[in-house]
Amino acid sequence: MRKRNSGFLLAFPALAGFLVFYFVPFLITVWYSVSFGIGRREFVGLDNFRDLYTNEMFLLAVKNTLRYMAVTVPTTLFGALLLSVTLQNTTKGVRFFQLSFLYPMILPIASVILGVQFLWGSSGIWNKVVELLGGEGKDWMNLSAAFWILCILYCWRFTGYYVLIYFARLQMIPKEYYEYAALFGAGKVQSFRYITLPILLPTITFTIVLSIMNAFKCYREAFLLGGNYPNDSIYLLQHFMNNNFQNLNYQKISSAAVSIVLLLILFTGICYALYRIVERGK
Numbered sequence: 358m359r360k361r362n363s364g365f366l367l368a369f370p371a372l373a374g375f376l377v378f379y380f381v382p383f384l385i386t387v388w389y390s391v392s393f394g395i396g397r398r399e400f401v402g403l404d405n406f407r408d409l410y411t412n413e414m415f416l417l418a419v420k421n422t423l424r425y426m427a428v429t430v431p432t433t434l435f436g437a438l439l440l441s442v443t444l445q446n447t448t449k450g451v452r453f454f455q456l457s458f459l460y461p462m463i464l465p466i467a468s469v470i471l472g473v474q475f476l477w478g479s480s481g482i483w484n485k486v487v488e489l490l491g492g493e494g495k496d497w498m499n500l501s502a503a504f505w506i507l508c509i510l511y512c513w514r515f516t517g518y519y520v521l522i523y524f525a526r527l528q529m530i531p532k533e534y535y536e537y538a539a540l541f542g543a544g545k546v547q548s549f550r551y552i553t554l555p556i557l558l559p560t561i562t563f564t565i566v567l568s569i570m571n572a573f574k575c576y577r578e579a580f581l582l583g584g585n586y587p588n589d590s591i592y593l594l595q596h597f598m599n600n601n602f603q604n605l606n607y608q609k610i611s612s613a614a615v616s617i618v619l620l621l622i623l624f625t626g627i628c629y630a631l632y633r634i635v636e637r638g639k
C-alpha cells in the first residue's frame with residue numbers, strides 16, 4: 358500500500374500539470390466548439406462545425422497540410438533509412454557524418470530562412486542564374502514553388518536527425534545475424550529484408566509519429582517565408598488558427614482544434630488495430 362501511495366505522490370505533479378494545462382483547457386475548447394456568444398454562451402450543437410467545413414480557407418489549409426505531410430514524411434524517412442544503412446557499411450568518416458547530420462537542427466531558424474532568401478529570394482542566386490541564361494527572375498516565395506521550397510527545407514533539417522535514430526538502432530543489431538545469414542547464401546537485399554527491416558520496424562513506427570509531429574511544427578518556417586497570409590500553396594492549418602485567433606473567432610479555432618484531435622484519435626486507433634492484427638498473425 359505504501360508503494361502505491363508513494364507512486365501516486367510521485368506522479369501527482371505530472372498528472373496535475375496535465376489536468377490543469379491540457380485536459381481542462383481541452384474541455385473548455387470542446388464547449389466553445391458547440392456554443393456561441395461572449396460570456397454566457399448559447400449551445401448551438403454542430404453549427405460551428407458545419408460553418409468550418411464549408412470555409413474555403415480551412416479546406417485550403419487542410420489540403421496543404423495533408424499534402425505537405427504526404428510529401429515530407431515519406432521522403433524524409435526513406436532518405437534517412439537509406440543514409441543510415443549506407444553509413445552502417447561505411448568504415449571511415451562515420452563520426453564526421455554523425456556530427457554533420459546535427460548541424461541543420463542546431464542552426465537558428467532565422468539564419469536558415471536568410472539562407473533560403475539568399476537562394477530563392479527575388480534577388481537570390483537562383484534568379485541570377487536564370488537571368489544569365491536569358492530567362493526572367495521571379496519571386497519564388499509568392500508562387501506555387503514556395504510549397505516545394507518549404508518541403509526541401511523540412512527534409513534538409515530533419516533527415517539527419519532520423520538518420521542518427523536509425524543508425525543507433527542498427528548498431529545494436531548483432532553482427533552474428535548477418536554472418537549466419539551469409540553462411541546460407543543470403544545477399545545484402547535478403548539480409549535487409551529478413552533481418553534489418555523487422556528489427557527496425559518499431560523504430561520506423563516511432564519515427565513516423567515523430568515526423569508527423571514535426572511536420573505540424575513547420576509554421577515558423579512558413580510564417581517567416583510568407584507572413585500571416587502567404588501564397589496559397591503554403592497556407593497551413595497553423596495560419597488558419599493564428600489568423601482566426603487574432604480575429605477573436607474562437608468558434609472556428611475551437612471547432613478546428615476538436616476536429617484535429619478527433620482525427621488524431623481515429624488515426625491512432627487505426628494504427629493500434631493494425632498492430633494488433635499483425636501481432637495476432639505472428
